Amino acid sequence: MKNKFLYTLRSGKNPKFIYYAVNLCRFLVPKIFFQMRLRHRLATLSRRNDKAYIEQRVDYYNKLTGLIELPSTALHLADHKMGRQKVYFFDTYQYTRWFPDRFQWGFCPGDVTYIPEYPSIVKSRPLAADNENSIVMKLDKVRHFIFVNDKKPFASKKNMAIFRGKVKGKSSRRQFMEMYFYHPMCDLGDVSKNTTDPEEWQTEKKTIQEHLDYKFVMALEGNDVASNLKWIMSSNSIAVMPRPTCETWFMEGTLIPDYHYIEIKPDFSDLESRLRYYIEHVDEAQQIIEHAHDYVAQFKNKRRENLISLLVLEKYFRATGQYNDKI
Template sequence: MSDSLLYKLRSGKPPKAFFFLKGYLKRCIPDCFFRIRRKSCLAQVEARPDKDYIYERVNYYNKMQYPVDLPDTILHEHKHSYYVYLDKIKNFRPSTFHKAYYFDLQDVARWFDRQLRISYIPGDVYFTPEYPSIVKSRLLKEDNAYSVVLKLDKLRHFIFLNDPVPFSQKRNQAIFRGKIRLSRIREKFLQKYFGSSICDCGVVGRNEGYPEEWMTPKKTIREHLDYKFIMALEGNDVASNLKWVMSSNSIAVMTRPTCETWFMEGKLIPDYHYIEIKDDLSDLEEKLNYYIAHPAEAEQIVEHAHEYVSQFFDAGRERLISLLVMDKYFQVTKQTSNC
């Protein structure tokens, strides 16, 4: 049932078929149309009232301050959960890696000369590259400037929703449904709280060697919204459900993030945008019971989360920021003459 067509239709996630169809249709528009418009499009920023905000985000995603050369070599290497690509834009094709990453890259890259070279690492990146590389996610650490973040894997990560269920009408529990894979924190969570009255939790998908009792059917996003608290536990990198959880009337519960994406998880404030729990998960039950007993404080967190996610709703501004991040990437890699 969990992998049936009925579940896929009810899951609440955007259908992949429509996303890919839209991507192929957009490829019918000649790239020169976008390249001609790029300079005039970027020039709009200077007249915008939110100019400072835009540049703040650009410099957050692309922290490079000094020029650096990309290696002269060409790389096309498939790793466990990511791909290492160092080549001209034009040579990254739908078959190179997951198609979602191809279309998300092309949404930005097609505004630039296709002869330009990029280091692109699509997939779950949990390390800092040796040279400036475009990534979906990066480690939250001081020396992460070579990880240049773009809005990638949008179909899976950037889901926002309208939640019809007020916080007060939800169950006094936390819910977790997900795969464990190599996630230390998810395995620890299941060991500690499977069967607990405060948590409705289970593992979905193929059993990877964990106790059979942990296995449970999937729940749709709509079914998650019946709970006051939704666990947002990091997997290979970030928790992919965090964006839609923070747009709901439920509260994300998680440990301090160690990775971030275009969502800027590093800017989230504990117990303001989400409920933070210790790395050993020892205070989970105490935290949940506190906010169950103090609903006004809980609903303030919901409001703050809604305020945070709202900054990503302006599609035109998001495109400008993406183009400026890429433009800065080519400047710092000394390729401005070809732009």
């Protein structure tokens, strides 16, 4: 219990008590206050120098075109209530409160690796050509959107790759552990509880700061995306991973291999050769770090991120025939 308490204090992750405090206060403000300001807030887009960039982001998250009819069973925003998955409620409510309660929507909370039957709001979607029904919003952001200020230069870090994560029930991560647990260039550990995987894999969690002692940090997909990818790319270490199969608000589908991260084969067979290459080519490694920092920077403008979120929802309600300029 003591170790768990100390880890919570030092983990480097977003404090959940602050997140809940802010959102509970937000929940107390009447919806009408936001609904009266919606048109004015959306109209600010036309005055922005980055209008084209914002529209590009909106169209990336929301690929709907034409007019689409939702099923009669689709829930109304009035029925959007707090349930077990509180972070998904708070992260959507922050923006749904701007729209009338009579509007209907589809909403799939959790780690979504399938494409919904009709257009629905999701945190994650598979990288597939036919994923138009998956409308991505910035959900579970307290866990996924963590950025760091890493003072340690790449050249001063250990010539190794680190992985700490849950392996239980994740066949790809298990394969990786079987291949590299004893490899001298890897520091690997499984933080799963009540697992039947090898006992020697079991270890305590490491803080984000402890991860950043290593040149390379493995970003291995779990249920959907690798949740550590954001803070790795904001650091002076490099994310190492196969090409992603899912994406979130971070737009993992737009990442360029060996430009934003080090790509390895899906079967992990070339890990050692890829690590050795960038250990020997520090200038190229540093370029990847700089490109990753530039990529991360686009998500740090909170006001713009909020506007994009509102526009994604506005496009959803407009495409489903519920929103018009008279509202």
